[in-house]
Amino acid sequence: MELRAEGVSKRFFRNSKNTNYFYAVKATDFVLPAGKLTEITGRSGSGKSTFLNILSGLLEPTEGKVLLDGTDLYALADGPRSVLRNRSIGVIPQGQTGLHSLTVLENVKLPYALYGETAADETAMALLEQVGIAELRDAYPNELSGGEMRRLAIARALIRKPGILLADEPTGDLDDANTQTVLRLLRQAADAGTAVLLVTHEREAAAYADCIYHMESGVLTGETV
Template sequence: MKLRAEGVSRQYFRQGKGTNVFNALKETDLTLEEGVVTEVTGRSGSGKSTLLNVCAGLLTPTTGKVFLGDTDLYAQEDAARSRLRNESIGVIPQGQTGLRSLTVLENVLLPCVMYGIEGQETYAEELLEQMDIAELRNAYPSELSGGEMRRLSIARALIRRPGILLADEPTGDLDDENTHIVLSLLRKCADEGKAVLLVTHEAEAAAYADRIYRMEKGVLTSQEG
């Protein structure tokens, strides 16, 4: 499955002197293809996460469209768009995002339970094995380290076997060993046929990416050629 952003931009309105419009993302085109890790790098506040959220269907672009396959994501009603995201887009958000009231296993199964999809427990266990956190299945997020939490987010993003994987600073506060583990897992996902968007400011990530873009003041430029 392919995700295509065409001419997407996003403005924010904020209080302050002079102009109150802030162009977080200027008109941008981006295509995520199967089997490819696309890295978007850049400084904090450059617009990387805005682009990822627009691609995920979580932030309506001021201009432009996002196509998931042939489906215009933002032409859908909220319920349909949410379902599409649940089925086809795995999002690994920035920060610690485990639900505190659920165990690790319940967190991973959350996208399935939400739509009444049963029988995914074995696959969830497999994912936990792959992420090397199987022994923590009954632990709560508050008992996990940063690296374990990030791997939980990846397992949760993969449980619905989505074609697209969007990772926002997945190695943000991890040590070298955990950074390597997480980036390797994302690489593996691409090798298995997923389209992966990796938003990061880690220089190390370049080694795992097929395409690298740089975002500066909302403008996206390719780093190749």
């Protein structure tokens, strides 16, 4: 599965003396290939998270298209686009993203439950084993550490075996050991054929990436292999 951005930009309005808007992402072409871990680095506020959200179908671009295997995401209504995101795009958002009323296991199975399907306990448990929090299956998110919560988000993003995996600062505020664990998991996903995008400003991530882009002031530059 391949995710492609064609001439994508995002403009936000704001009160200013000179102009009433600014570009968080300037016209960008980009391809996220299957089986590769692509990294985008950049400082805070450079536009990389905005770009990731555009790619995930959550934030409509001001101009341009996002194509998932040829399907224009933003030509779809919210309902079908949401279904497509649920089936094909796994997103690991920034911060702590467990739903507090559900256990770890219920959180991981939730992407299936959203559309009336049931994930097998074995599948969910295998993922929890893989990310190393199987013993916490019945715990609630407020009982987890930051690293455990991030691993929960990874397991949840992978449960539907999506073709695309988008991770937004998945190692932010984690210690070294947990950072390595998370990066290793993303690498494994890419090796299994998933198109993985990692947005981060962690230097250690470079060792796991196949391609590295840099974003500054909304402009995506360079590709290092």
